[in-house]
Amino acid sequence: MAHYRKRGKKGQETWSFIIDLGLDPLTKKRKQVSKGGFEKKKDAQAAARIIELEIERGTFIKESEMPFENLAHDWLKSYGLNVKISSVRAREKEMKHFICVWGPYPIKNITKKMYQDRIYELSGRYTRNYTSGIHACGRMLFRHAMDLGLIKVNPTENIHLPKQQTKIEDLESGQETVKFIEKEELAQFLKLCQTDGLEMDSLVFTTLAYTGIRIGELLALKWADIDMDQSRLRVTKTLYNPNNNYREYQLLTPKTTGSIRTVRIDNMLVSIMKKHRMKQNETKLKNRQLYNDNAFIFARDDGYPQLRKVIEVRLKRLLKIAGIEKNITPHSFRHTHTSLLIEAGVGIKEIQQRLGHTDINTTMNIYAHMTANMEEKASHQFSELMKDLLL
Known part of the structure; x- marks a missing residue:
């Protein structure tokens, strides 16, 4: 049963509730869940009833007050047990984008809107690929928190990255970073x-x-x-x-x-x-x-x-x-080697095996990029040829 209290100065009183959860079998200390700040007693009663129903159904989770930064460091330790050190270093860099704003903040207080706003902010500063990596890191972290029963709701669920808009200046300049040598x-x-x-x-x-x-x-x-x-x-x-x-x-x-x-x-x-x-x-x-x-x-x-x-x-x-x-x-020599294999007529499967791509799509993306460059070069050479003939 919940117990209710009224506190504060006259005219500014608020209601709170306390629900007893019994003794902790390990610490032998009494466990309780409480919440305050309700304007009316009926509001406190409604919130307490939700928790009482969760306790009855066995679905109640007492969310953790753990600071976000502590959770992040704990997760990185467990993550590092199954991946290479290079992967851990990459995740550490990505995690800093969350720690710098939420470091001391309790994880239970991080809402879906807070997470979405942060992703929008990062999308405006970094490439879609890099932002996607940061988001993947955030998803793994909060999924870890859910698995440990530290939070009730995963704020990263159904979060979508905004599409990166191509700027008119980029289209007009038509400049593309050259990644291979002729x-x-x-x-x-x-x-x-x-x-x-x-x-x-x-x-x-x-x-x-x-x-x-x-x-x-x-x-x-x-x-x-x-x-x-x-x-x-x-x-x-x-x-x-x-x-x-x-x-x-x-x-x-x-x-x-x-x-x-x-x-x-x-x-x-x-x-x-x-x-x-x-x-x-x-x-x-x-x-x-x-x-x-x-x-x-x-x-x-x-x-x-x-x-x-x-x-x-x-x-x-x-x-x-x-x-x-x-x-x-x-790394450009890797792209150069690929372009020369394509020019020599080597098949996609053979190129995939030679480059060591597990996913054929990776090879296909490079193949499409290289063939597009080769087509552009062929078109230019044809135009130059016709120009000479028409003079």
């Missing part, structure tokens, strides 16, 4: 790597361009992953080093299960791999006192795997020398 540019770039590149530059960028593997997969390669006789390369791991500290790297499983794959490699690439191995053996002898030998192919002079940051800086240097003014990153 065949002729690639040939020029790889020749430049041989003449003007620093140590391993030619091998690094040739391997990326000729295999389509990710930069993390490349830096994690060990000599046992290469079969020189069969001209094959086995991808089984990726290098994780977010702080760019050469001693603090981790070897993780690849991005997806489909990323574990065997890639056929060119005889030319096998040849430069053999030359590189001979040179690396000389480096081992020269630096044998300091060399940390873990059999990495793309190793520094001390044996530790090369840093991604170093590869990125060297790439910018070579692009500048080559006069290629495009937004090219190490």
Whole structure:
């Protein structure tokens, strides 16, 4: 039975109720649920009756006063038990967008409207993909709270991301970030790597361009992953080093299960791999006192795997020398490899297996993007041809 109280100054009194839930079997302390601030006693009675019915039906949940930030940290710990550290770091960044506004706020007080307003706000500042990632993080967190019986209602249910509106300025400018190099540019770039590149530059960028593997997969390669006789390369791991500290790297499983794959490699690439191995053996002898030998192919002079940051800086240097003014990153060589496979007439399924895409849709999206660029190029070349004929 609920007990009711009237409190406050005369003319400003409010009603509250207290419902006894019995003794906690663990703490041996009496449990109660209470709520106040009702203007009339009948309002307090109506609210108390709802809770009494839930208790009778066994569906009552006493919502937690836990601060949002505490719940977030607890969830991240449990989330980290089943995923890679790189995934945890990504979720930590996404979670900060909620913690910065709700940190000390009790989780039970976060309403659907509050959550929707926050998603709208983030949608106005970030891309749809990034906002979608933040929203996915929020859904997992509040689902966790529901599973633990900390809240009654999940504020993330039926929340929709607003569609990203294309700006007129973007359409008028018609500018698109170039993510791959043309065949002729690639040939020029790889020749430049041989003449003007620093140590391993030619091998690094040739391997990326000729295999389509990710930069993390490349830096994690060990000599046992290469079969020189069969001209094959086995991808089984990726290098994780977010702080760019050469001693603090981790070897993780690849991005997806489909990323574990065997890639056929060119005889030319096998040849430069053999030359590189001979040179690396000389480096081992020269630096044998300091060399940390873990059999990495793309190793520094001390044996530790090369840093991604170093590869990125060297790439910018070579692009500048080559006069290629495009937004090219190490990952662009993966797109370049894909475009060349498409141009060579390789089938979708074969491209999917070579790139290590678990989902065929990922391959199809890249295929559609690349073929659209090729069609545009063909149209332009045709127009130039006809222009010359009509002059």
